[in-house]
Amino acid sequence: MSASLKAKIAQVFEEPGCDKNQGKSEKERKKGCTKQLTPGAAAGGCAFDGAKIALQPIVDVAHLVHGPIACEGNSWDNRHSASSGSQIYRTGFTTDINELDVIYGGEKRLFKSIREIVEKYDPPAVFVYQTCVTALIGDDIEAVCKRATEKFGKPVIPVNAPGFAGPKNLGNKLGAESVLDYVIGTEEPATTTPYDINIIGEYNLSGELWQIKPLLDALGVRILSCISGDGRYHEIATAHRAKANMMVCSKSMINIATRMQERYGIPYFEGSFYGISDMSTTLREIARLLVERGADPELKDRTEALIAAEEARAWERIRAYRERLAGKKVLLITGGVKSWSVVSALQEAGLQVVGTSVKKSTKEDKDKIKEIMGDDAHMIDDMTPRQMYAMLREAKADIMLSGGRSQFIALKARMPWMDINQERHHAFAGYEGMVTMVAEIEKALFNPMWAQVRTPAPWELEDPLLREQDAAQLASEAAAG
């Protein structure tokens, strides 16, 4: 691992926004937060993947992956980060290095690729991603990017997060470091107002940012930049002029918020857009911070008026569903989305959460879940597919909300399932998103096809042996669960 990458990783682990990290001794902190992954066993995504996920939603830049083509194939557009304009972020650019490059070095090929992108597409910037192979052969992407920036008069940003550096979460932070080092603070906005904020760690999945923006527009609050959902290079370059930062989603890019506080004195808070009460709290926090930083205090009154109107409207629309959903049991297996936000959202819809996974949750997240659910907090650290299946087959849960990978467990158990993770096709943010989520759960639960798929097939009815086998299998699964 190069000295600069080692230093960068050490810097990321010095995170002042992480209580757990600050509670460690100097020696423990140096070891980092996660175990180094074994090559080939980067389960759940490598550091490069994490950096790409964090930055690819910047929609108007070209994202060039320096490495074998499979790295790009692995990470390309695997989430539905939507764009309101440019589509260049969805073009898969890679240097696709070969055996000769491994022997002679891939720097020339990288430089040529940057030239080709600039000539053919002319984006406002090119982001260059390091990968395992090119890092191991010693390609210096920082030097190539510096040379290309001078030559083409366009920012070419190195993102030094090769897969072997660690897991996906570390990659999110290393990607954020590149934005801090090379983008933020390099341009000035045309105008500034006391109502300018940055939203950090929001990826505009299925257009979720667009469920939030109208609310902020109604308050006269301007999103100076969103890092990185539907983001624009020039906007992010001016982010240092915002009056407040909002940190969304599991601290994936918390280092941007803490470093901007240190460097530019911009305060930040951590909030969520999921669930009616969390959305209202977030709007109040934005107003509070902006007023503290010089906005007119009447902003708070306008915020309260907007919250009252929006909450009333959302409840009105949810009421029709609450009756049908009341008491229905949900098994919640989420990955990236903050479990506590979703738990409170589901409770607002009248659903009963019978279990929630906390495998990827931080200690604060777990405390929040306990606060929301009290003694009923059925937190599951790790649940095997077999246990999930048994729980659904025995009807301990009426529906499972999870990521796409576990959908077939629910379908095999002939139980409804809904995608709650980052690959989902519906936007669940804000008041509008909450109504959508409830509507989607209702559709999944009451889909008439369940009656049909649960009816035994004609040959099962005719063959008592098959019925017995099915019952025996169910009993053994229940015992194993």
Ligand code: SF4
């Ligand atoms: S960067 Fe490394 S770990 Fe990640 S996809 Fe490429 S080869 Fe695999």
